[in-house]
Amino acid sequence: MSHIKRFFKRNGLWVLFATALLSIALAVGAHLSANATILENIAGVVLSPINNAHASLTAWVADKSQYYADNTALLEENAALKLEIANMEEAIRQAELDSAENARFRKLLSLREQRQDLTIESANITARSTTNWTETFTLNRGTDHGIQEGNMVITEEGYLVGVIDTAGSNWSTVLTLVDTDTSLGAQVFRTSDLGLVQGDFSLMAEQRLRLDYLPQDTSLLAGDLIVTSGLGNYYPSGIVIGTVESVQTDDSGAASYAIIAPEADLNHLVQVFVIKEFDIVD
Structure with a gap:
C-alpha cells in the first residue's frame, strides 16, 4: 500500500490528467456519433420535400400524360364521328335528291303515257x-x-x-x-x-x-x-x-x-x- 500511495503521490497529477483525457476522448467520440445522426436528420429534412415534390411531379406528369392520351383519343373519336355524320348526311341528301328525281321521272313517264300526242x-x-x-x-x-x-x-x-x-x-x-x-x-x-x-x-x-x-x-x-x-x-x-x-x-x-x-x-x-x-x- 505504501508503494501505491507513493505512486499516486508522485504521479497522481498525471493519472488525473490521463483520466481527464480519456473522459474527454469518450465524450468527443460520443459527440461525434451524435453529430452523424444529426447530419443524417438534416439530410432527411432537406431531401424529404424534394422527394415529395419529385413524387408529386411524377404523379402529375403521369396524370397529364394519361389526360393527354385520353383527350387525344377522344378528339380522334369525335373527328371520326363528325366525318361519319357528315357522310350520313350526304347520303341522306343524295337519297332525297334521288327520290325527288325518281318522282320526277315517274311523273314524266305518267305524262308521256297520258299525253302520247x-x-x-x-x-x-x-x-x-x-x-x-x-x-x-x-x-x-x-x-x-x-x-x-x-x-x-x-x-x-x-x-x-x-x-x-x-x-x-x-x-x-x-x-x-x-x-x-x-x-x-x-x-x-x-x-x-x-x-x-x-x-x-x-x-x-x-x-x-x-x-x-x-x-x-x-x-x-x-x-x-x-x-x-x-x-x-x-x-x-x-x-x-x-x-x-x-x-x-x-x-x-x-x-x-x-x-x-x-x-x-x-x-x-x-x-x-x-x-x-x-x-x-x-
Whole structure:
C-alpha cells in the first residue's frame, strides 16, 4: 500500500490528467456519433420535400400524360364521328335528291303515257328575270334541240309554265303564263266554256292571271279547272293552266272575269319540258 500511495503521490497529477483525457476522448467520440445522426436528420429534412415534390411531379406528369392520351383519343373519336355524320348526311341528301328525281321521272313517264300526242324536250332553268312588266326563264336548250319560238313549256305534271319567246342555238327564254304579254285560248274543264287567259300587270306580282271573254251565262265557280282550248291548233289542248280563285264583274257590270291561280309553282321550278310537236285533234 505504501508503494501505491507513493505512486499516486508522485504521479497522481498525471493519472488525473490521463483520466481527464480519456473522459474527454469518450465524450468527443460520443459527440461525434451524435453529430452523424444529426447530419443524417438534416439530410432527411432537406431531401424529404424534394422527394415529395419529385413524387408529386411524377404523379402529375403521369396524370397529364394519361389526360393527354385520353383527350387525344377522344378528339380522334369525335373527328371520326363528325366525318361519319357528315357522310350520313350526304347520303341522306343524295337519297332525297334521288327520290325527288325518281318522282320526277315517274311523273314524266305518267305524262308521256297520258299525253302520247306530245313530243317533249327536257330542259333546265339556268336563269330567271323579273321586272315590273315581264317574268321570264332562261333554259339550256334551243334550236339545236328542236326548240322553236312559240313552243309551249310545261312541268312534269303537265302544268303550263309559259311559252318560248326567243330561241338561240343552245338556249331559249320562256315567257311565263303570268307575264303581261301572255295570251292563250282557255276552256273551263267542267262546263267547256271558252275564254282567254291573259297576264295582268296588277296581278303579276301575286303570280295570278285573268280569264276574260267568258259567256254571259257562264256558271263558273271558284275551284273550276282551266285548261288550254287548243283552238286554232297553235297550242295543244287540255294543258292545265290553273284553277279559278274568284269570279268578278268588270267595271261595266256587263261581263264577268275570273282570277286564275296557276297550278305550276313558278317560284321553285328547276326542270321543265318543252312541247316541240303535238298531234292536232279534230
